[in-house]
Amino acid sequence: MKVSIAMATYNGAKYLQEQLQSFADQTLQPDELIITDDCSTDETETIVSEFARTSQFKVEFYRNEKNLGYCGNFNAALMKVTGDLVFLSDQDDVWFPEKIAHMVRVATANPDALVLMNDAALTDGELNEVWLTKVGQIRDAGLPLDSFVMGCCCAIRRKLLDFCLPIPEGLRAHDSWLVKIAEGLNAKVVDVRILQYYRRHESNESQFIANRTTRVSRTSAFLFSAKKILDPDTPLIQQQEINQARKFASGVQSIRPHAPSSYQTGLDKLLEVTKSRTLWMEERAEMRRRSLVPRFVFVIRFLMNGGYGLKGGFKAFLRDLAG
Numbered sequence: 001m002k003v004s005i006a007m008a009t010y011n012g013a014k015y016l017q018e019q020l021q022s023f024a025d026q027t028l029q030p031d032e033l034i035i036t037d038d039c040s041t042d043e044t045e046t047i048v049s050e051f052a053r054t055s056q057f058k059v060e061f062y063r064n065e066k067n068l069g070y071c072g073n074f075n076a077a078l079m080k081v082t083g084d085l086v087f088l089s090d091q092d093d094v095w096f097p098e099k100i101a102h103m104v105r106v107a108t109a110n111p112d113a114l115v116l117m118n119d120a121a122l123t124d125g126e127l128n129e130v131w132l133t134k135v136g137q138i139r140d141a142g143l144p145l146d147s148f149v150m151g152c153c154c155a156i157r158r159k160l161l162d163f164c165l166p167i168p169e170g171l172r173a174h175d176s177w178l179v180k181i182a183e184g185l186n187a188k189v190v191d192v193r194i195l196q197y198y199r200r201h202e203s204n205e206s207q208f209i210a211n212r213t214t215r216v217s218r219t220s221a222f223l224f225s226a227k228k229i230l231d232p233d234t235p236l237i238q239q240q241e242i243n244q245a246r247k248f249a250s251g252v253q254s255i256r257p258h259a260p261s262s263y264q265t266g267l268d269k270l271l272e273v274t275k276s277r278t279l280w281m282e283e284r285a286e287m288r289r290r291s292l293v294p295r296f297v298f299v300i301r302f303l304m305n306g307g308y309g310l311k312g313g314f315k316a317f318l319r320d321l322a323g
Contacts, residue, residue, distance in 0.1 A: 001104060003030045004083025008073040010038040012091030013047055015199065018127070020051045022094045022196075028101035030087070032058040036077040039067045044091075074151070074174035075167040086161065088175065090152040092199045093120070094127060099195040103155045110189045114160040115182035117153045118195040122213050125201030130213040135192055137210035141221035145190055146183055147210065151175030152198065160187075163259040168251035172244060177251065184252075184270030185263055238285060245278040280307070284316065 005023060009016065023033060033055070035048055045061060052059035060080070068076060078086065085107055087100065099118065106116050119135040138147050156178055167177050182188040200213050209216055209224050252271045259267055287295055287302065302308070308316055 001085055001107070002083045003028070003032075003100060003104065004081035004086045005030050005033045005089050006074065006077040006081050006086055007033065007035045007089040007091060008038065008070070008077050009035055009040060009044050009048075009091045010070075010073065011040045011042045011044065013040075013042040013044050015092035016044060016047050017051075018094050019089065019091060020047070022096075023089075024051075024055065025097045026095070026100045027097050028104060029057050030100060031083060032060065032081065034060050034062075034077050034080045036062045036064060036073055036080070038064050038069070038073040071167060071171055071174045071177075075165070078156075078161060078165055078167075078174070081161075084158045086156045086158065088151040088154045088156065092201070093152050094197045094199070096195050096197075102193060102195060103191070106189065106191050107155060107157070112187060113182075113189040114157045114185060114187040115179050115189070116155045117148060117150070117179075117188070117190045119190075119192050120150070120153050120196045120198035121194050122211070123197045123199050124213055125199060127197055127199060129197075132213065132215060133194055134198060134210060135190065137212065137216050140218075141210055141216045142218040143210065143221065147208075148190060149173075149175050149179040150198070151178075153196070154179065159260075163255050163263075168247060168254065170243075170247045171251065177248070180248070181252070181255075181267075181270065184273070185266040235285075235288065238281070238288075242278060242281045242285060245274060245281060249274040249278060283307070284319075288319075 007019075023030065037044055037048075040063075045063065048059065048061045052061070062076070062080065064073065064076060074088070085104065087103070089095075103116055103118060106118075107113065110116065119133045122130050122132045122134065122137070124130065134150060134153070135145070135148060138145065151174060154175060160178065160182060164178060164181055167174055171177050179188060198211075200211060209221055249271060252267055252274060256264065256267045256271070283302070284307075287299055
């Protein structure tokens with residue numbers, strides 16, 4: 001099984017050397033490391049060049065002609081890898097020495113899995129452990145494991161990349177695209193072994209509650225969600241979510257003709273579920289735009305008709321009442 005690492009970099013010199021060294025320390029070495037850089041202005045390229053001179057595996061560095069953004073940069077890296085199993089890597093984490101070897105064994109034991117994920121230990125910016133893990137935080141918050149889409153914990157089979165690339169334009173996250181398709185095909189496996197550090201610092205973009213370096217609970221997760229009800233940016237964020245759902249559905253529709261026949265039914269179901277959820281979000285957005293009394297009437301009617309059911313529940317009900 002040929003193993004590739006796809007890494008996307010952007011002004012990552014501060015932490016990059018530690019991550020590269022963790023690749024060199026793997027008990028099972030990768031066959032190639034493909035790095036695409038999004039027009040960094042720091043020492044990223046120099047660090048990679050120095051690492052490549054002594055590396056026991058192939059290292060290729062590509063500098064984008066223009067800034068492609070987070071998702072576009074990973075797409076560029078994924079388009080260049082040649083492995084049968086492709087590990088995604090951020091520029092600021094550190095892998096444990098047994099990560100590749102263990103996940104290759106997991107992949108071998110689960111031949112139908114398209115995405116395989118491992119747990120990660122959360123740390124502060126200086127890589128000090130906080131004795132929490134990503135999967136542990138998700139479970140403590142009462143969230144389902146389909147909330148676990150973190151790309152840096154993923155190994156992707158070539159079979160998935162062959163029909164899912166390039167990533168559709170306009171999507172914000174490469175990992176959401178790949179992981180959600182694997183989930184829709186019932187082909188995602190989560191191994192709870194902790195195989196890396198996940199560094200949390202001021203440059204991290206994600207504000208997902210399970211990424212906190214303090215222990216979360218169902219109560220804190222509910223309060224975090226409830227707090228957003230009165231956030232003036234919430235309507236804009238929700239509209240962005242609707243737009244992303246539309247783009248995802250369009251993307252699934254576009255890759256369907258290129259997927260193996262054995263995946264057609266699963267993709268059809270995923271498309272149906274995505275369109276249904278998008279419609280649900282659109283209906284709620286329309287209700288929230290109404291004035292207080294009409295909104296109250298529509299929200300109660302939506303509730304009585306089972307509109308909140310398994311989708312969002314009481315939190316969604318409160319958000320819609322608040323407008």
